[in-house]
Amino acid sequence: MxxxxxxxxxxxxxxxxxxxxxxxxxxxxxxxxxxxxxxxxxxxxxxxxxxxxxxxxAATKPELLMMVAAERWREVLDAVVTGLAGRDDPIEAILVLVEPVIKTAEAEPDLSMTTARELLFGAQGPHRTEVAEIVAAVEDAVAGLLRRSGAADRAQSAARLVVSGALLEINRSRTGRADAASVRERVRDLVEVAVRGATAEEGALRA
Structure with missing residues (x-):
């Protein structure tokens, strides 16, 4: 041993x-x-x-929430990365990655929105850092999908846009600034913009 x-x-x-x-x-x-x-x-x-x-x-209540989130998100990440196998369309594959977060937000809107808010805007702490590392792993998975689709140097930036944008859209629903029922449509639009921008030729972007 x-x-x-x-x-x-x-x-x-x-x-x-x-x-x-x-x-x-x-x-x-x-x-x-x-x-x-x-x-x-x-x-x-x-x-x-x-x-x-x-x-x-957990030194604070937000850190206690992050402790719970870390366990849940780790399980989700493992399941989703497995589910990505064989998916070639980067838009559909990325939507597979973010779907569990949306489903959780629908099942537990208050808790999910608060988790997104604390992750985006909360104070540093060991459990929040753990969740941030899981989110970084999701970003890396998104970036890998984009690189396989020709994104090259813009892959990581586009991945950050997708993940942080999805969290912001969930938080917008919580604050009443957007309709919770349209979150999938809004996230799809965001993913499409990020993927097309990341995979476009440099000349096309400047044109």
Whole structure:
């Protein structure tokens, strides 16, 4: 057995178990009561830990939300990257990537919009950084699709536009500045503009 495969010690297992209980309790309460209707004290009671323990694992309520989001988004990313196999149309493939985020926003609008807002505009923290790294992995997947379609040097910039734009569109729905029912149409328009711009010839862009 290699060093990386060594089983966790008792202390590490206890910490991992507490972290999972806190994360799962927060996920349940956020889903049941919404972000604003959930308190750190409620999470502590539901997880059967002291409130100080909750703060050890998530120093603020936004960080607690990011802890929940990191777990969900990691699972989504793994499933979506698998689902991209064999898709040649970059627009359709990118829409496959963002569809789980849209579905989550439809199922839990308050929680999803708050997650998008905190990711875009929230304070730095370890769990927010973890979510940002997952988002960066999605950007890399989008950029890879664009490179295969001839985007070359503009692939990464277009990928950032697609991912941040999709999050902004979800946040616009939350604030009432856009119709939630049209989010897929708005995201498709954004993806089409980004893909066509990224794959256009330099001369065509200057013409």
């Amino acid at each position: 290699t060093q990386t495969e060594r089983p966790l010690g008792r202390r590490e297992r206890n910490k991992a178990e507490k972290r999972a209980r806190i994360r799962d309790a927060a996920a349940r309460l956020f889903s049941r009561h919404g972000y604003e209707g959930t308190t750190m004290a409620q999470v502590a009671r539901d997880a059967d830990v002291a409130i100080g323990t909750v703060f050890q694992y």
